[in-house]
Amino acid sequence: MEHFAIWVAAFLTMGIISFLYKDNAWYKLSEAIFVGISAGYWFVTLFWDNIYGKFWVGRGDDAMLYIGAFLGLLMLMRLVPKVGWISRWPLAFIVGATAGFYLINYFSSNVMRQVEDTIMPLLGTDYSATTYDMIGNIVIAVGTFSGLVYFFFSKEHKGVFGGTAKVGIFFLMITFGASFGYTVMSRMSLLIGRLDFLFGDWLGMIK
Amino acid sequence: MSFHIAFLLLSVSLIVPSPSAQDEVADSVAVSDSALVVAAPPTSVIASEHEYDDGEALDLSWVPSIDDQLVGGLVIAYRVYRSTNGGELEMIEELIPGANQFTSGELSSDSSYSYVVAAVTTSGEFASNATAPLSPETEWLNYEKKWLFLIGLLIAGAVMYFIETARKGKKLFVRKIAGLEAIDDAVGRATEMGRSILFIPGIQDMDDVQTLAGLTILGRIAGTIAEYDTKLFMPVSRSLVMTAARETIKASFQTAGRPDKYSDDMVSYVTDEQFGYVAHVDGIMVREKPATVFLLGAFFAESLILAETGNSIGAIQIAGTARPAQLPFFIAACDFTLIGEELFAASAYLSNEPRALGSLKGQDVGKALAMIVIVIGVLAATIASAWQVESMQSIVDTLNSVFSTN
């Protein structure tokens, strides 16, 4: 059984890799299995965690749960064409809650917090700061400022304003280049993991 | 009864309440009297109201035992005991040596609580006096967050002010955004080529604000798609997104006067699982060869898999996400990328509706505010640290406390 299982795993692994060559039957088969199994897997997990886990095991007496269930049932009203429109209520509920929740969350951690962090002495907090630290601090302040200028919608990118926006774009490009370069490494790691499975765990070719 | 005796013992700082500890002490005493390790109990134990909560916590502070020393200290832990409404003492917490405060949570404002803190040595516990009974109070406003509230209100107010100004008919200028200008062309291109349009609203559910942004953009372009009579298909990875996307497209087709062209088949659910979904979308891309691909929403690692596959089939790709980690991949592999904020601005921009455009003006106020604060703050901090100017330091401290979020 164990032999069979590891061959299945290897078969599917290579099926996905074969997509790099071109779309083919092997890939289509792996894809079909992937979609079917994963959709089922997701539902089973949701069911045990959120329905069984919360209504039977967890906080079963909590009124909040039943409000949730009620909203869920309203959602299912879509299946009944006549009253399908009622499913917009839970949808409206979700959209309102998401909007309200994220408004504050993003505002506090993305705006307030980042502004606070940018407020720092350019020349370092004390005399131990090196030239590099100072340059770094200046770069951070200038970069954040000019980056914000780039995102300004109400003014055409012209003149001094346009020049600053240009600097902002440069900073964004450095950011993107740096994150991309940094990522290459991690992506390679994933492939290393898979090939280690094929050549090591499966075929036992790695000493 | 036993409680009263124990309490009496506690108040005169003798050894110990809890039965298990008592046993231990008895054992060690039995072995050798000289092994008894005596420590002074913690003093000045004070219980006070925990600020800005729902009446469910009290703060406790004390002066550690004088035998609690870093080197050669006798105290191995502190135990906090609580008595509810004058009831029996129960241990609720054990803290490391050196501890001098504790927040006692999960209380009710209907009850009163009294605390005892005991220093623990290898021989037993040496308890402090009990604190006076206290009930936690419910506060109705969290004053700690007043600045978050005020600045938030200021910016939200600016957004609403401009929405209102625009509604009254004042023309507001918003500069061109390259990625958004390209959207109409991209739809047109698919029509000319007689091929389809693929729209991916990210892989998150409706509880992610980026998915909402993707869907609002869909709402704008679905109208154009209806007018051009182009084929649209939209595999999604969440059931709720499927429902919402169908509503969105249906409404847009209706508004464009082509409700007959709408079909539920445009939107289909694939699987919630990230890579299962991606495997399917990749397959469908190379099979259907859409002329235009929209990737607008929350994306994770799959961003590049999708964008590179889309690139390999020669599709025009317009992408946008607010996940900074994924932006570089879209920049590298797509024709146009909406960077962070632009994703959220897109639907307003595309709608060309005055009120929506007004909201963009409003968020510029926020940016201007951030920029001003950064300039003032950085200058003040620099002057303060370089020349030790007190007044500048106080500006920095004020700004820091205003923008501090915790």
Place this chain on the structure above:
Amino acid sequence: MRRQIPLFITFFVGTLLILSVFIPPMETLGEDFTLFFDIIAVFAFFLGGGNLVRVHITKLIKRKPDWGFSVVTLVGFAFVLIVGLFKIGNPGDIASSVTAEGSWFQESFNYILNPLQSTMYALLAFFVASASYRAFRAKNREATILLVAAFVILLGRTPFGMALTSWIPESLSIFQIPNLAIWIMNSPNLAGQRAIMIGIGLGVVSMSLRLILGIERTYLGDDRA
């Protein structure tokens, strides 16, 4: 009316959640919302899963191209639902965890789903290479900056990059590529990230307000439908 009620719900719930942050007795509202959401999501799956089954059965009945693969999908879906919901092969009784070692559900995860997920993810290695090959070209000033930043970071992580500039004296060590890479990550990269983050924060504020105020409402469909 059909449209007014949902708009009111959005407005009411949105405002409530914003205010809850400032009112201690309502602090847990955000948590309750996630709870609601999780539960609604399970119900909604009947719509999504139902759609999945419908699409593939249609394909099968109409004998559309590749209908055979639809059968595979349907069988896989049904298989996992059955072994997962009835806990087939689980050691112990029905009370054991669905993901218990040895259960069919867990085995199918280990030997089918996991290899598929990991491999799909690993394809990124290839795409990262092809994207760098194609996109990192010095076409204009912006692209050149992108290229240089990426190149320095890449080099900074290889022994070759270390060797290349190890001759630079310690006093100028910042110009050694690994140090330069770290500096780029910590300074200009940080600045760019911050600008993007602040922008996003404000963008979310503005869009959320449009949703709460009902200016964006396409997701609610049309009155006439």
Place this chain on the structure above:
Amino acid sequence: MNARMKEILVVAVLTVFCAIMYWGKVDGWMTGFQFSFGLSMTVVILIAVSLLVILYLTLRGKLIGRRVVFLYVGISVTLPFFMSLSQEIKISPEVQTLYEGIAELPPGSVVLTAFDYDPPSAPELQPMAESFFRYCFNNDLKVVVIGLWPQGPQQANIAIEKILLDEAIAAKNLQYGIDYVNLGFQTGNEFVIQRMGSDFKSMFPTDYTGTPYNDLPLVRNIKNFSNIDYGFNLSAGYPGTVEWVQVAVDRYGLKMGAGNTAVQAPQCYPYIRSGQLVGILGGMNGAAEFELMTGTVGKGTKFMLSQSFAHMIVIAFIIIGNVAYFRGGRKQKL
């Protein structure tokens, strides 16, 4: 022979090869391959020469396609598995500070490890998990595991099981429930962290196996973050380090370090500067550096070579791409 036949032939050859190797492995007559130093160098030179040929072809105006790039990536990752070459590892400051952060913990300290990743991210994060646990167990730190990703706790178990086989650690005879506990997964993302701030038990009434919280001696007295001496988060995305910092660190003052995939790591760098994080292990490099610092050799170090090779290949293709661009009179779009 048409293309279809060729494809079938390749698949057939591959299948036979794999079958033979597998048989060899099971039967025990094939124990793996290792190139000698000379052969390793020859392979490296061959790859380099072939790249030069591609460069030459590009200069002549013959551009290569995606599949060639793919092929090179595959080769450059695979071949180093079999090579006997070694390389130097430089410790970066964020790894140093992370190490110092746990090194100063006295024995008996309680460490909370949050496993927020799933198997696809395991190649990067699993080596970190292993060396982190190894360090904790060797130094008598108590480990509490939780996960905000459904499969996180399983990854933790895999790592723990592996580490317990180490001779030195097996000798300590560590007890589940006393020396380490796996509280399992809980849905709710950052809200789980928030709830843990007031009460762990409310979020984790039982552990991974169903044992009630109060029956686990290690955690029985752990109320909230104030009882945790150090937090370590292994994260591959959301929810992850950002959420831990926002809630556990910012609101509850937990001292925390993180191990991130290389992609997530840049997002978390600001947190080191602001002092919200003690340190970060970024990607496989971070794992290898941490292994070096803690004096163990694991997969992180082993696969560094593959990674360096792959990097060199990417760099080579960026150069070739630019040559192609300038050669094409800057107009050609590829």
